Amino acid sequence: MQKTTTPFPAAFGGGSGTMPRISHGRGSYLWDTDGRQYIDGSCGPAVYCIGHADPRVNRAVAEQMDRVAHGYRFSFTSDPLEEMTDRVARAMGADLSEMVFVTGGSEAVESAIKIALQYHFERGEPQRTRFIARHRSWHGNTLMATALSGFEARRRPFEGALPAVGRVSAANAYRPPEGVGENALVPHLVAELRAEIERIGPDRVAAFIFEPVVGAAGGAVPAPEGYAKAVTDLCHANGILVISDEVMCGAGRCGAWRASQVDGIVPDIVTTAKGLSGGYLPLGAAVYTRRIGDVFRAGSGAPLTAHTYSGHTACLAAGVAVQRIIEEEGLVAHVAGRAPRWIADLRQRLAPVEAVGDVRGRGYFIGIELVRDRETKAPFDPNLRLAERVRSEAMARGLICYPSSGNADGNAGDHVILAPPLNATDAELDEIAAKTEATLRAVLARIATV
Ligand SMILES: Cc1ncc(COP(=O)(O)O)c(C=O)c1O
Numbered sequence: 001m002q003k004t005t006t007p008f009p010a011a012f013g014g015g016s017g018t019m020p021r022i023s024h025g026r027g028s029y030l031w032d033t034d035g036r037q038y039i040d041g042s043c044g045p046a047v048y049c050i051g052h053a054d055p056r057v058n059r060a061v062a063e064q065m066d067r068v069a070h071g072y073r074f075s076f077t078s079d080p081l082e083e084m085t086d087r088v089a090r091a092m093g094a095d096l097s098e099m100v101f102v103t104g105g106s107e108a109v110e111s112a113i114k115i116a117l118q119y120h121f122e123r124g125e126p127q128r129t130r131f132i133a134r135h136r137s138w139h140g141n142t143l144m145a146t147a148l149s150g151f152e153a154r155r156r157p158f159e160g161a162l163p164a165v166g167r168v169s170a171a172n173a174y175r176p177p178e179g180v181g182e183n184a185l186v187p188h189l190v191a192e193l194r195a196e197i198e199r200i201g202p203d204r205v206a207a208f209i210f211e212p213v214v215g216a217a218g219g220a221v222p223a224p225e226g227y228a229k230a231v232t233d234l235c236h237a238n239g240i241l242v243i244s245d246e247v248m249c250g251a252g253r254c255g256a257w258r259a260s261q262v263d264g265i266v267p268d269i270v271t272t273a274k275g276l277s278g279g280y281l282p283l284g285a286a287v288y289t290r291r292i293g294d295v296f297r298a299g300s301g302a303p304l305t306a307h308t309y310s311g312h313t314a315c316l317a318a319g320v321a322v323q324r325i326i327e328e329e330g331l332v333a334h335v336a337g338r339a340p341r342w343i344a345d346l347r348q349r350l351a352p353v354e355a356v357g358d359v360r361g362r363g364y365f366i367g368i369e370l371v372r373d374r375e376t377k378a379p380f381d382p383n384l385r386l387a388e389r390v391r392s393e394a395m396a397r398g399l400i401c402y403p404s405s406g407n408a409d410g411n412a413g414d415h416v417i418l419a420p421p422l423n424a425t426d427a428e429l430d431e432i433a434a435k436t437e438a439t440l441r442a443v444l445a446r447i448a449t450v
Contacts, residue, residue, distance in 0.1 A: 011153035011406075020395070025052025028421050028428045030400065038395065041432035042402035046215065046248045046365065046419040047279035050325050057280045057321040064317035073101075073311035080316035087323050088276075088285060091257040094266040098293040100303055101311040103282040105247030105273035106140030109209075111286035112243045112269045113144055114305045116207040119241065119292050122299035128206040128239075132166035132196055136407055138217040139209060139245055148209055151217045152410035166196045166205070170214065171223040174358045174369065175377065175408060182224075190230045197238055207241040207269070212259040213362050215248035216404045219415030220360060220367030222254075228263035241268040241292075247284065248365075251275030252326055252422055255336030255363035262362065268292060275422075280318040282309075331422040339363045342429055346418075349437050355380075355444050366418045368436070369407065370444075379412040380447070386414040389443045397442075399435035416440070 020032035028051050030038045043049055050057070064080065071078050081101070089097040100111050113131065120128035133139065135150035146155055147162035150170070155162065169177050171189050180188045197205055212228060214221040232242050244267035249259040251272055256262050258270060269292070273284030286305075296302055309315070326332060343359065343366055350356040350368065357371035370386060372378045380386050387403035394401045402417035420432055 011151075012404075027051040027053075028424050036398065038398050038400050039428060039431050039435065040400045040421065041394075041436065042400055042417055042419045043275075043421055044279065044400065045274070045402055046253060046417065047274045049251065049253065049275035049278045049422050050322055050331070051421040051423060054278075054280075054321075054325065056325060057278070057318055060321035061280060061314055061318050064314045068313060070309070070313045072308075073306065078311075078313045078316065080313055080320050081311050083320050084316045084323070087320065087327075088272070088287060091251075091323070092270060092287055093258060093261065095290040096258070096266065096270055096287050097290055099285045099287040100305055101316065102273075102284045102286070102307060103309050103312065103315065104284045105271065106142045106145045107307065108247060108271035108273050108284035108286045109140045109145040109148065109243075109245060110142050111303070111305045112209070112245075112271050112288075113148075113207075115269055115286060115288050115292065115303050116241045116243065118300070118304055119295050120206055122295050125203065125239070127204055130164075130166060130200050130205050132168060132193065132200070132205060132208045132240075134168055134170050134210055135410070136170040136172065136218045136221075137209075137211055137214060137245075139211075140247070149217070150410075151406065153406050166200050168192045168196050170218060170221065171210075171227045172214075172218060172221050173224045174221070174360065185224055186226045186230055189227060190234055193231055193234060197234070197240065202238040202240070205238065205240045207243050208235050209243040209245055211245045211249060212263055213249035213254055213365055215365075215417070216402070218367070218407050219369055219404065220249075220362070220365045220417050220419075221407075222360065222362045223263065228260060228265045232265045232267070243267060243269045243271065245271050247271050247273045249362070252332040252335060253363055253365045253419060255332065255339055257332050259362070276322070277315060277319040278322040280322060281312075281315040283312075283315045283319045326422065329423060335363045335422050338429075342366075342433075345429075346433055346436075349433055350440070353437065353440055353444065356440070364418075364420050364422060364424075368416045368418070368440070370414045370416070370440070377408075379408040380414055382406075382412045384447055386443065386447065387416070389447070390414070390416055390439060393443045394435065394439045397435050397439055399432065399439060401432075401436060401439070 133148040277283035358369040387405040390403040407413040
């Protein structure tokens with residue numbers, strides 16, 4: 001392993017300060033400069049949805065760069081911008097047809113926040129400035145996105161500077177609020193949100209933000225059936241917008257292009273990034289309904305959110321190329337059809353591993369939660385830094401996965417996310433599963449002796 005110049009923090013699963021040096025990639029594999037091969041079992045942080053170094057995408061980007069890298073959004077439109085707008089609107093469905101393009105998930109979340117605030121302002125409700133979000137959530141790295149996030153380890157140093165946000169429980173069937181049984185879970189969570197809305201004042205809340213399938217902060221946790229519909233109805237009855245943060249779970253990863261489609265809801269604003277351009281170049285978007293767009297058109301004209309690189313032409317060319325491949329190869333339907341067998345295989349394979357408490361997820365977005373005791377669901381001692389050990393062991397075995405921690409109580413609790421490329425072959429899915437099992441067995445055997 002070669003030394004890194006920038007050690008990455010334990011809250012992002014790092015800590016050792018050493019990592020290999022990337023050389024190149026192809027499809028589901030990456031190689032380091034020592035010639036070691038890695039299978040990308042998590043698409044990094046759920047990004048590289050069609051695999052690495054696809055010549056079709058690289059060609060599209062190179063051709064765009066040869067013409068022009070960037071036609072500044074407020075001087076020009078462009079073919080990639082027009083095509084991507086049509087594609088995203090079609091993929092989102094309903095009337096989620098208007099959008100601002102940005103360069104990643106955090107910017108998408110910030111844009112969503114500004115769109116919600118401006119919508120209420122222009123409708124004559126400028127007092128709606130408060131947001132409600134959930135525990136065990138991650139919405140991004142910028143200050144407001146971090147303020148929305150219920151991820152203690154990633155918030156701690158910034159706590160004093162973060163705007164106050166209303167907070168409700170995560171919707172996690174494996175770790176429900178204490179004393180709440182399975183059938184009572186959704187009504188309990190809806191009552192909790194209602195109480196939080198009442199506490200803040202129904203006419204002061206701008207929006208409720210949630211991840212339909214929680215990513216890094218929970219470990220691919222889908223909401224229980226009926227939850228998304230019930231909270232959406234409650235918000236709408238109170239004039240509150242619903243923001244579905246699909247930066248990690250969206251763009252086809254869950255077997256529907258829009259993750260919240262599976263929940264049968266139409267949010268007011270959807271954030272998307274990561275799989276939008278498959279990591280070839282930075283791209284994200286905040287997509288909103290025509291109803292919100294109509295309010296802007298009747299008022300100031302357009303959402304007041306813009307960055308120098310909003311709608312960057314080469315980034316959009318990458319996005320178009322990736323989305324064409326996803327559509328032409330039917331990858332979203334492929335994931336929907338293939339995923340149930342893969343998660344069943346994983347469950348069967350990991351059932352004998354005593355410390356595997358839960359294997360859950362949706363589509364190609366799977367979380368494996370590790371517990372000290374299967375019966376009580378007690379997490380491991382956070383001082384063991386289990387997630388960090390899993391990451392290192394996996395890398396040593398030629399597997400990239402996405403371990404994280406803090407999902408039980410904000411501090412303790414370890415999980416591993418698997419999020420393979422949507423076009424991974426059956427043999428590659430098997431290799432990821434086998435290497436995951438071997439990694440977990442090796443790490444758990446070692447800590448048993450600690
Ligand atoms: C749900 C969710 N929202 C927002 C973000 C922030 O996205 P980015 O890291 O691209 O800024 C992430 C990143 O992991 C995420 O998972």
